[in-house]
Amino acid sequence: MWCNDVIQGAGLGLRSSFIEEIYNYEEKPNWFEVCPENWIRKQGYLRSLFEKIRSDFPIVCHGLSLSIGSPEDLDFKFLKELKDFLDYYEIEIYSEHLSFSKLNGKNTYDLLPLPFSIEVADYIVEKIKIVQDFLGRQIALENASTYLVLYKEMEETEFISYIVENSNCKLLLDINNVYVNSVNHNFNPYFFIDSLNPEWISYYHIAGHKKLKDDLLIDTHGENVSEEVFNLAEYTFYKLGSKPILLERDNNIPPYEELLKEYKKVKLLAEKYEKVH
Ligand SMILES: [Fe+2]
Structure with a gap:
């Protein structure tokens, strides 16, 4: 198992707002996920804190700007x-989003929805192969939360399946995104999981x-x-x-x-099923 070799149980998205507090509590996340774009150029005190975390915990990287x-x-x-960052810190797992954020040289900083077509899937498969060759790693791509469907000649799960199987990448399954999309696009999220x-x-x-609204959920990572x-x-x-499961909290971050x-609830869920399987 690719991921279970590196991380187990529940992880937490690492934010600089609470990085200093992690060692103050007995309860510690099993692992952390970091956004490489936030750390690649960070220097000084925060960098040294990051290095301490890296030496004490498994880390995975979850990027934002690959597009x-x-x-x-x-x-x-x-x-x-x-x-260079992944190699230096010996971080094996790098994940990104099955979406796009750049167009005509401009970065929207939003994760925009893709048309679900074979043409787009083939195009992405080739790009994934190039990225995996370049990084020397199998990458994982996350199912996106969306508010509109641009174009659809196949179901999202068929789109994902085609890409994963033809590129030999992995799926980072965001369970909240499945639920958000099921409300926004009116489908059964349990059938999606099936x-x-x-x-x-x-x-x-x-x-x-x-x-x-009753039929509009926003993926805020803030509740x-x-x-x-x-x-x-x-x-x-x-x-x-x-x-492994990761609790994301990027906005409206409560006291650590x-x-x-909240992390403990996620950890208990992971532990319950670790014993079962
Ligand atoms: Fe996510």
Whole structure:
């Protein structure tokens, strides 16, 4: 198992706002996920804190700027910086998003939805192969949360399956994103989980969302995980098996002690299924 060799149980997205507090509490995350773009150029005190965390915990990287679905070329200058960072800190796992954020040389800093077509899937497969060759690693791509469907000649799960199987990458399954999309696009999230192959999956994400309307959820990463998403996560562990799971909290971050309580709920879920499987 690719991911279970490096990380187990539950992890937490590392933020500089609480990095100093991690050693103050007995409860510590099993591992951390970091955004490489936030750390590659960081120097001084925060860099030394990062290095301490790296020496004490398993770390995975979750990027934001690869923009694998953009029609333009990959940014090899960035990829070289990324590879140097991953190699230097011996970070084996790098994940990104199945989306795009750059167009005509401009970065929107948003994760935009892809058209679900064979043409786009083939294009992304070739790009993934180039990235994996360059980095010397199998990468994982995350199913995106979306608010509109641009174009659809296949289901999202068929799109994911085609890409994963033809590029030999992995799927980072974001359970909250499945739930958010199921409300926004009116489908059954349990059927979505049923149609995934457990062997595709590297690890899970779980996060909070905001309800704007009955049929519109926003993937904010700024609230606690909803009961509906925890229920879907239970089903995902039951159906797809025990995998490492990461609690994402990027906005409206509560005091670290409070965040640890939310983390503990995720950890208990992971531990429950670790014993079962
Ligand atoms: Fe995510």
